Amino acid sequence: MTQLTEEQEDLVGLIRTFVDKQVLPVASDFDHKDEFPEELVEAMKEMGLFGITIPEEYGGLGLDVFTYALVIKELSRGWISLSGVINTHFMAAWMIQTFGTEEQKRRYLPRMATGELRSAYSMTEPHAGSDVQAISTRARRNGDDYIIDGQKMWATNGLRAGMVMILAVTDPKAEPRHRGMTAFIIEKDPGVQEQPGITVPGQLKKLGYKGVESTEIVFDGFHTPVSSVLGGEAAVGKGFKQFMAAVELGRVNVAARAVGLATCALEQSIKYANERETFGKPIAKHQAIQLKIAQMGTKIKAAELLMLEAARLKTTGARSDLEAGMAKFFATETAAEVALEAMRIHGGYGYSQEFMVERLYRDAPLLILGEGTNEIQQLVIARRLLEG
Numbered sequence: 438m439t440q441l442t443e444e445q446e447d448l449v450g451l452i453r454t455f456v457d458k459q460v461l462p463v464a465s466d467f468d469h470k471d472e473f474p475e476e477l478v479e480a481m482k483e484m485g486l487f488g489i490t491i492p493e494e495y496g497g498l499g500l501d502v503f504t505y506a507l508v509i510k511e512l513s514r515g516w517i518s519l520s521g522v523i524n525t526h527f528m529a530a531w532m533i534q535t536f537g538t539e540e541q542k543r544r545y546l547p548r549m550a551t552g553e554l555r556s557a558y559s560m561t562e563p564h565a566g567s568d569v570q571a572i573s574t575r576a577r578r579n580g581d582d583y584i585i586d587g588q589k590m591w592a593t594n595g596l597r598a599g600m601v602m603i604l605a606v607t608d609p610k611a612e613p614r615h616r617g618m619t620a621f622i623i624e625k626d627p628g629v630q631e632q633p634g635i636t637v638p639g640q641l642k643k644l645g646y647k648g649v650e651s652t653e654i655v656f657d658g659f660h661t662p663v664s665s666v667l668g669g670e671a672a673v674g675k676g677f678k679q680f681m682a683a684v685e686l687g688r689v690n691v692a693a694r695a696v697g698l699a700t701c702a703l704e705q706s707i708k709y710a711n712e713r714e715t716f717g718k719p720i721a722k723h724q725a726i727q728l729k730i731a732q733m734g735t736k737i738k739a740a741e742l743l744m745l746e747a748a749r750l751k752t753t754g755a756r757s758d759l760e761a762g763m764a765k766f767f768a769t770e771t772a773a774e775v776a777l778e779a780m781r782i783h784g785g786y787g788y789s790q791e792f793m794v795e796r797l798y799r800d801a802p803l804l805i806l807g808e809g810t811n812e813i814q815q816l817v818i819a820r821r822l823l824e825g
Contacts, residue, residue, distance in 0.1 A: 441507070444504075445504050445507060448500075448504065448507070448508065449507050449508070449511055451484065452484075452508055452511040452512060453511050453514075455480065455484070455515075456511055456512065456514055456515035457515075459477065459480065460477060460512075460515030460516055460519060461515050461516075461701075461793075463477075464515055464516035464518075464519070464793070464796070465790070465793050465796050467516070467518075467647070467648045468516070468518070468645075468647045468648055468796050469647075469790060471647040471648060472648055473597070473648055473649065473650070474516075474518070474519060474522075474648055477519060478519075478522055478552075481519070481522070481523065481552070482551065482552035485497070485498050485550075486508065486523055486552075487523055487526060487549060487550060487551065487552035487555070488530075488546075488549065488550025488551065488552075489504070489505050489508060489523075489527070490502065490505050490527065490530065490531060490534075491530050491534065491546050491549060491550045492534065492546075495534075495542060495543070495546035495547050495550060496546070496547040496550035496551065497530075497546065497550040498550075501752045502686065502689065502748055502751045502752045503745070503748045503749050503751075503752045505527065505690075505748075506689055506690070506692075506693040506744060506745070506748035507693075509524070509690055509693040509694055509697065510693045510694070510696050510697040510700070510741075510744075511697060512697065513693065513694040513695075513696075513697025513698050513701075514697040514698070514700050514701045514704075515697075515701070516648070517646065517694050517697070517698055517800050517803070517804070518646055518647060518648040518649040518800075519648075519649075520690075520693075520694050520697070521593055521594075521646065521649045521694075522555075522594065522649050524593070524687070524690050524694075525556060525557050525558035525592075525593045525594055525598075526549065526552075526555050526556045526557075526594065526598075527690070528558045528602070528683045528686060528687055528690075529549070529556035529557075529558050529600070529602045529622075530545075530546060530549050530550075530556070531683060531686060532602060532620070532667060532679055532680075532682075532683050533545055533546060533549075533622070533667070534546060535679075535682070536620075536667050536668045536672065536675075536679050537622075537667055537668060538668060538669045540664070541622065541664075541667070541668075541669075545600070545622065554599045554600060555594060555597060555598045555599060555600075555627070556594070556598050556599070556600045556601065556602060557592045557593060557594040557595045557598035557600070557601040557602070557654075558592070558593070558601070558602045558683070559589040559592040559595065559601050559602065559603045559604075559654055560572070560589075560603070560604045560680055560684075561589065561590045561591045561592075562574060562587070562588060562589055562590055563588060563590050566810075567809055567810055567812075567813045569604070569615075569677065569680070569681075570613075570614045570615050570618075570677070572587075572604060572605070572606060572618070573587060573606065574586070574587025574588070574589065574603065574604070574605045574606065574656065575587055575605060575606050575607075575609070576605035576606065576607050576619060576621065576661075577607075578607070578663075579660075581662060581663055582660045582661060582662055582663065583605075583607070583621070583660075583661050583662075583663065583665070583666075584658055584659065584660055585603075585605055585621070585623075585634070585656040585658075585659045585660075585661060586656055586657060586658060586659075587605065587655075587656050588653060588654070588655050588656070589603060589653065589654040589655075589656075590653055591641070591651050592651065592652050592653070592654050593649060593650070593651055594649065594650065595637055595640075595650060595651070595652030595653070595654050596627075596628060596630065596637045596640065596650050596652050597627050597628055597650065598625070598627060599624065599625065599626070599627040600622060600623060600624050600625065601623045601625060601654060602620060602621070602622060602623070602667070602680075602683075603620070603621050603623055603654075603656075604618055604619070604620055604621075604676050604677065604680050605618065605619060605621060605676070606618055606619075607619040607673055607674065607676075608674060611674065615677035615678075616674050616677070617674060618674065618676040618677040618680075619666055619667075619672070619673050619674060619675070619676040620666070620667035620668075620672070620675070620676035620679045620680060621661060621665050621666060621667065621676075622665045622666075622667055623635075623659075623661055623665065624661075624665070633659070633660075634656060634657055634658050634659025634660060635654065635655070635656060635657075635659050636654075636655040636657070637652050637653070637654055637655075638652065638653050638655070639652075640652050641653070643803075644799050644802065645796070645799030645800040645801075645802065645803060646800055646803045667679060684808055684809065685751070685757060685758055685761050686751060686761075687807075687808040688747070688761040688762060688764065688765040688808050688809065688814075689744065689747045689748050689751055689757075689761050689764060689765075690808075691765050691768075691769060691804050691807055691808045692740070692743065692744040692747065692761070692764035692765045692767075692768040692769070693744050693748070693768075694804060695740065695744075695765075695768035695769040695771065695772035695801075695804045696737065696740050696741045696744055696768050696772070698772045698776065698797055698800060698801060698804070699733070699736075699737045699740065699768075699771055699772040699775040699776070700737060701793075701797060702733070702772075702775045702776050702778075702779035702794060702797045703730070703733050703734060703737060703775060703779070705779060705783075705792070705793060705794055705797075706729075706730065706733065706778070706779045706782045706783070706794075707721070707730060709782060709783055709786075709792070710726050710730065710782055713784075720782070726782060729778050729781070729782060730782075732778075733775045733778055733779075736771045736774070736775065737771060737775065739767065739771075740764070740767050740768035740771045740772075741768075743760070743763055743764040743767055743768060744764045744768055746760055746764070747760040747761045747763070747764040758817060758821060759817075759818060759821040759822070762814045762817040762818045762821070763814075763818055765808065765809070765811075765814055766811050766814040766815060766818065768804075769801075769804040769805045769811060770805065770811060772801045772804055773801040773802060773804070773805055776794065776797045776798045776800075776801040777798060779794040779797060779798075780794050780795065780798050
């Protein structure tokens with residue numbers, strides 16, 4: 438494993454303490470109530486986590502993607518919904534600092550760094566999930582504006598965010614189709630369900646991943662200035678590649694979240710196994726439990742190493758779609774398996790809301806489905822391997 442710098446060690450330690458003292462004791466309560474964790478989000482703002490990778494010149498911490506992945510792992514050990522609050526925000530900030538004009542960087546990044554302005558990231562549509570080229574949201578040029586019509590789905594932070602990164606079709610006749618897609622930085626009123634041209638219906642009901650909202654966003658004649666095109670007018674038609682680069686980054690993020698969730702499941706299992714007694718001794722003394730613990734720990738370590746390698750490559754700017762795909766695939770499958778094993782170790786109590794493993798069991802499937810399903814990940818992995 439890559440040796441951490443003193444700064445990285447200190448930051449990871451800070452987040453770990455925050456999770457142990459402030460997150461783990463209350464996460465399940467927030468989850469069961471499906472309540473947004475306002476106080477925890479404010480604490481993350483104070484720690485500068487909303488600007489963790491934003492350059493210092495724009496008010497951020499200026500840290501790299503590798504360090505960000507370490508932070509996400511620790512936050513997700515407490516609650517993946519908490520890391521979800523900053524994930525889409527982070528992806529939007531990365532897109533602006535990577536592809537944005539200087540004016541866009543100065544307009545948005547300083548407020549994003551403090552968390553004053555929070556962002557959502559919206560690509561998926563009702564009939565276009567993994568098949569991104571099938572999106573139908575249109576952006577039509579009208580003088581100095583674009584008029585946007587369409588419907589987006591599964592926008593994390595879609596209601597509370599003050600801005601949304603969206604992908605829309607600007608040239609429906611383009612061949613191949615992805616060359617007719619453009620990325621926009623859309624500003625909106627945070628917390629408002631209806632405003633001119635934009636409706637954010639009530640949040641979607643989910644099995645897990647509660648506390649943070651996932652919403653539809655409906656655009657109906659929404660006007661946005663030409664200056665809202667990510668990268669300026671010269672970047673019209675480049676949105677697909679910009680979004681795909683961010684998705685690759687998102688897969689590293691999802692892998693880190695999976696490692697964090699699985700780590701929590703293992704920790705809870707070890708704690709319970711040492712406390713719970715059957716047949717006159719702690720269940721940790723039974724070989725059946727020991728075998729489960731050994732397999733869980735080994736797979737988590739393998740998943741972590743895959744995730745860190747993908748994060749390291751992304752940090753250097755090297756091509757990392759293969760490594761990010763592998764990390765996302767293996768880590769999320771491991772998280773789902775480990776969460777179920779944790780429930781089995783807890784026995785009947787694992788099915789009770791009294792113990793947090795039931796929350797982990799409900800949260801884990803999101804990671805298999807998000808940022809491209811694991812079926813899609815396997816296709817990405819296979820194609821890259823077959824390239825030779």
